[in-house]
Amino acid sequence: MSDNHELLLQIKDLTIHYVTESGRVHAVEGLNLELARGETLGFVGETGAGKTTTALGIMRLLPMPPARIESGDIIFEGESLLTKSAAQMRAIRGGKIAMIFQDPMTSLDPVVPVLDQIAEMVELHHKGTKADARKRAGDMLELVGIPRERGSAYPHQFSGGMKQRVVIAIALACDPTLLIADEPTTALDVTIQAQVLELMHQLKEKFRTSMIMITHDLGIVAEMCDKVAIMYAGRVVEYGSTADIYETRLHPYTEGLFNSLPDLDSEQEELKVIHGLMPDPTNLPTGCCFHPRCPYAAEECSKVSPEMTEVSPGHFVACPVRTASFVKN
Amino acid sequence: MLRYIFRRVLFLIPVLVGVAFCVFLLLYLTPGDPAKMVLGDLATEQAIQEFREKEGLNDPFWIRFGKYVYKAVVKGDIGRSYSSKTPVMDELLAAFPATIKLSGFAMFIAVIIGIPCGIISAIKQYSIFDTVTMIFAMIGLSMPVFWLGLLLILLFSVHLRWLPSSGFDTFKAMILPSFALSAQAISMVTRMTRSSMLEVIRADYIRTVRAKGQTERVVIWGHALHNALIPVVTIVGLQFGHLLCGAMLTESIFAVPGVGRLMVTSIMARDYPMVQGAVLFVATAFSFVNLLVDILYAYVDPRIKAQYK
Amino acid sequence: MAEYTEQNEYRKQRGPFAEVMHRLSRSPLAMFGLAFIMLLVFCAVFANWLAPYPFAKQNLLHMFELPSSKYLLGTDEFGRDILSRLIYGARVSLQVGFIAVGISLVVGGLLGAFAGFYGGWLDNLIMRVMDVLLAVPQTLLAIAIAAALGPGLYNLMIAVGISAVPNYARIVRGSVLSIRGMEYVEAARAVGSSDLRIILRHIIPNSMAPIIVQSTLGVASAILNAAGLSFIGLGIQPPNPEWGAMLSGGRQYIRDFPHLTLYPGLAIMLTILALNFLGDGLRDALDPKLKR
Numbered sequence: 001m002s003d004n005h006e007l008l009l010q011i012k013d014l015t016i017h018y019v020t021e022s023g024r025v026h027a028v029e030g031l032n033l034e035l036a037r038g039e040t041l042g043f044v045g046e047t048g049a050g051k052t053t054t055a056l057g058i059m060r061l062l063p064m065p066p067a068r069i070e071s072g073d074i075i076f077e078g079e080s081l082l083t084k085s086a087a088q089m090r091a092i093r094g095g096k097i098a099m100i101f102q103d104p105m106t107s108l109d110p111v112v113p114v115l116d117q118i119a120e121m122v123e124l125h126h127k128g129t130k131a132d133a134r135k136r137a138g139d140m141l142e143l144v145g146i147p148r149e150r151g152s153a154y155p156h157q158f159s160g161g162m163k164q165r166v167v168i169a170i171a172l173a174c175d176p177t178l179l180i181a182d183e184p185t186t187a188l189d190v191t192i193q194a195q196v197l198e199l200m201h202q203l204k205e206k207f208r209t210s211m212i213m214i215t216h217d218l219g220i221v222a223e224m225c226d227k228v229a230i231m232y233a234g235r236v237v238e239y240g241s242t243a244d245i246y247e248t249r250l251h252p253y254t255e256g257l258f259n260s261l262p263d264l265d266s267e268q269e270e271l272k273v274i275h276g277l278m279p280d281p282t283n284l285p286t287g288c289c290f291h292p293r294c295p296y297a298a299e300e301c302s303k304v305s306p307e308m309t310e311v312s313p314g315h316f317v318a319c320p321v322r323t324a325s326f327v328k329n
Numbered sequence: 330m331l332r333y334i335f336r337r338v339l340f341l342i343p344v345l346v347g348v349a350f351c352v353f354l355l356l357y358l359t360p361g362d363p364a365k366m367v368l369g370d371l372a373t374e375q376a377i378q379e380f381r382e383k384e385g386l387n388d389p390f391w392i393r394f395g396k397y398v399y400k401a402v403v404k405g406d407i408g409r410s411y412s413s414k415t416p417v418m419d420e421l422l423a424a425f426p427a428t429i430k431l432s433g434f435a436m437f438i439a440v441i442i443g444i445p446c447g448i449i450s451a452i453k454q455y456s457i458f459d460t461v462t463m464i465f466a467m468i469g470l471s472m473p474v475f476w477l478g479l480l481l482i483l484l485f486s487v488h489l490r491w492l493p494s495s496g497f498d499t500f501k502a503m504i505l506p507s508f509a510l511s512a513q514a515i516s517m518v519t520r521m522t523r524s525s526m527l528e529v530i531r532a533d534y535i536r537t538v539r540a541k542g543q544t545e546r547v548v549i550w551g552h553a554l555h556n557a558l559i560p561v562v563t564i565v566g567l568q569f570g571h572l573l574c575g576a577m578l579t580e581s582i583f584a585v586p587g588v589g590r591l592m593v594t595s596i597m598a599r600d601y602p603m604v605q606g607a608v609l610f611v612a613t614a615f616s617f618v619n620l621l622v623d624i625l626y627a628y629v630d631p632r633i634k635a636q637y638k
Numbered sequence: 639m640a641e642y643t644e645q646n647e648y649r650k651q652r653g654p655f656a657e658v659m660h661r662l663s664r665s666p667l668a669m670f671g672l673a674f675i676m677l678l679v680f681c682a683v684f685a686n687w688l689a690p691y692p693f694a695k696q697n698l699l700h701m702f703e704l705p706s707s708k709y710l711l712g713t714d715e716f717g718r719d720i721l722s723r724l725i726y727g728a729r730v731s732l733q734v735g736f737i738a739v740g741i742s743l744v745v746g747g748l749l750g751a752f753a754g755f756y757g758g759w760l761d762n763l764i765m766r767v768m769d770v771l772l773a774v775p776q777t778l779l780a781i782a783i784a785a786a787l788g789p790g791l792y793n794l795m796i797a798v799g800i801s802a803v804p805n806y807a808r809i810v811r812g813s814v815l816s817i818r819g820m821e822y823v824e825a826a827r828a829v830g831s832s833d834l835r836i837i838l839r840h841i842i843p844n845s846m847a848p849i850i851v852q853s854t855l856g857v858a859s860a861i862l863n864a865a866g867l868s869f870i871g872l873g874i875q876p877p878n879p880e881w882g883a884m885l886s887g888g889r890q891y892i893r894d895f896p897h898l899t900l901y902p903g904l905a906i907m908l909t910i911l912a913l914n915f916l917g918d919g920l921r922d923a924l925d926p927k928l929k930r
Contacts, residue, residue, distance in 0.1 A: 348770055351771075352782060355783065355786035359785075359788075467911060470910075470914060471858075471910035472903075473885075473906050473907065475865075475869050475882075475885065476903030479889065571775065571777075574775045578869065582889075592781075596781070596785045596870070612773045612774045616773050
């Protein structure tokens with residue numbers, strides 16, 4: 001892929017399993033991912049594909065009794081995150097890598113005023129007095145469009161969209177190098193979604209933060225992301241620039257995703273769906289995980305697990321069948 | 330906030346009148362003639378009639394009740410004990426401090442032991458500590474307080490001779506009755522803290538705090554604890570009621586001069602004004618404690634506080 | 639009922655009772671509780687055949703005997719066999735426990751159901767009365783009622799039963815309120831079901847879970863209260879064997895003959911423990927959201 005020293009984040013062959021009573025869940029399998037500085041990567045997939053697990057894995061916030069990082073490595077700014085001590089990780093969380101979670105309604109501590117919650121972040125990573133931290137917290141509030149005086153209010157006194165702004169303020173308070181946003185607008189109304197995304201876009205530009213945007217919404221990806229990784233059943237099945245993916249989608253699953261979007265311009269009687277269901281993560285299909293639902297499936301698809309191959313510079317697909325037909329053209 | 334408190338106090342009044350009514354009604358329906366009980370079986374008919382006139386026992390029910398409430402509210406007079414002939418209120422006020430000390434100390438022990446044990450059990454769920462604590466909690470809930478008291482006396486007073494088995498004047502004398510009384514409360518507080526903590530630890534906002542890079546200590550003992558203790562506060566009020574009841578039995582066993590023992594002896598002696606007064610007294614104390622707990626709860630949980638601003 | 643799984647198999651699901659029993663069986667403590675209670679019921683029913691001696695038979699030549707092969711748990715201050723009195727005592731305790739809870743359930747349940755279902759002034763009235771009862775701590779309320787009614791087994795049951803009425807009224811009312819608001823009740827009404835039909839077919843079955851749990855724990859509480867009342871002299875009168883009364887009787891001899899108080903207390907504790915385990919287990923087994 002790209003040159004090592006330009007890369008901010010490099011995930012190599014990451015495998016994460018959950019060991020539960022009902023079986024071993026293969027949440028993430030042999031994941032490879034790269035992110036350069038200043039880039040925004042869209043991480044697309046349905047619920048249960050393993051996106052959040054990957055994000056928590058990067059932050060090393062996985063609940064470790066059931067979760068196990070079986071193999072692979074996560075390299076951030078040239079250093080492996082998996083070998084860092086607890087104290088080192090705590091410095092990184094919030095300071096260098098920040099995360100925004102999905103549901104703003106439950107992401108904030110109900111008994112602490114919002115200003116204090118932002119100030120806590122600042123105190124943890126910046127030296128200075130409490131007063132300094134509170135001042136910076138107030139600055140962050142204004143930055144996300146909330147009047148400073150409302151800082152003494154509690155989370156339940158804010159609407160969903162404003163709560164998410166507070167969450168964004170917390171995440172960006174210490175100017176992190178990487179921001180991981182896990183479906184930040186899924187729980188919000190459509191109109192508020194647009195506002196929050198606009199805010200994130202502005203702040204991203206202002207702070208030059210690199211971002212991983214986890215979403216299942218292809219529209220958001222089109223607006224905000226430079227690169228896209230499509231995830232299915234714990235594996236990345238297609239990866240490339242946004243232009244590549246949107247114009248030349250190759251993997252059958254990617255194709256299925258785009259096809260299921262309703263099209264204003266064409267006459268559609270039925271929405272096109274991808275047949276079948278997501279596989280049971282404790283009992284994945286052999287070979288390519290997608291083959292039971294794939295319209296292009298061939299003999300070998302149930303036997304051999306496909307490797308990511310570069311079909312054009314920077315565009316990778318894990319499907320031998322489609323790669324072959326693309327190359328032929 | 331003050332309006333809320335004021336309204337709650339206002340609502341207490343009809344409730345307490347209701348309690349007085351029920352107690353009055355109960356005793357009104359009780360078989361037996363109070364005059365005979367005070368004057369004895371050999372009293373003359375005339376003496377009995379005089380007594381009935383003097384005490385107003387011949388008036389209709391509502392007049393008797395009305396007079397009782399009036400005297401209680403205006404003069405603080407809730408009757409005179411049949412046994413000791415002293416005013417009920419005086420005896421209750423004399424006995425009250427011992428009961429408060431006993432219940433208070435028991436509650437204190439329950440909180441000091443129960444909350445940390447509950448927290449640690451939750452953090453180390455399924456560990457040996459957790460299992461052992463839960464077993465002890467179950468046993469504490471299931472043990473009758475009067476039996477536990479007797480066992481403690483057997484062990485610490487009879488066999489080991491470390492602690493006295495009766496009285497309440499010295500600190501040493503307070504230990505056994507307080508611990509006996511606290512057993513059930515410790516168990517409830519531990520279990521409640523544990524289950525509340527287990528829920529809170531899994532909450533999304535705790536994950537957010539960790540994502541900030543906060544130390545585990547502050548995550549658990551700062552954020553998680555604050556949220557987890559909120560439901561525990563409500564338990565405290567209920568527990569106080571159980572403690573007052575348990576105090577009755579405990580005071581009997583350990584000869585503690587409190588309201589409980591007074592009530593038990595009054596029941597044996599059929600001293601109805603005393604029993605009546607004691608029930609009313611305890612109900613009032615219990616209601617006020619519940620009110621205090623509700624206020625504390627509103628203070629501690631900002632979501633509730635906002636409702637009553 | 640069948641359940642469709644991805645592999646196209648049909649797996650037969652258990653009926654609701656069997657499902658609950660299956661989930662309950664996964665908790666060893668709950669199973670112990672169940673077994674112990676069944677043992678007690680057995681003792682209560684077959685006391686006449688199980689007990690080596692009649693419970694009132696005094697033998698003043700053999701007072702205060704320590705446990706021996708003749709008297710397995712020793713004798714009390716009147717020479718009565720403690721084991722036999724414990725076995726007959728099981729009958730008394732279970733009677734009081736179940737009947738008291740029965741009273742609370744019927745009275746409290748009906749009050750709560752009416753309050754919840756009809757709302758308005760009826761709800762207000764009933765709940766205010768419950769508030770008055772709740773202002774007095776439960777055991778104290780039982781004591782006050784028992785003191786007024788006088789001694790005796792039936793008065794004990796009534797006193798303990800009435801003192802718990804507010805608990806059941808609240809639970810049933812809460813259940814009724816939450817179910818009333820559910821959409822399937824609206825749907826039933828829209829189809830024209832009568833009030834009674836809605837109560838019988840929707841509200842009662844869905845309120846069962848909290849009521850069952852409360853009842854199990856309620857029996858424990860009733861037995862404990864009854865023992866407490868008997869301990870202070872209200873309730874069961876001698877020579878009737880009640881565990882609390884046995885404790886009270888043996889109290890003065892505790893220095894020299896602790897076994898008089900040890901065994902009855904142990905019986906009470908194990909019974910309450912068993913019921914608590916069972917109640918906790920039922921709570922988990924009946925909770926549809928809980929997975930192990």
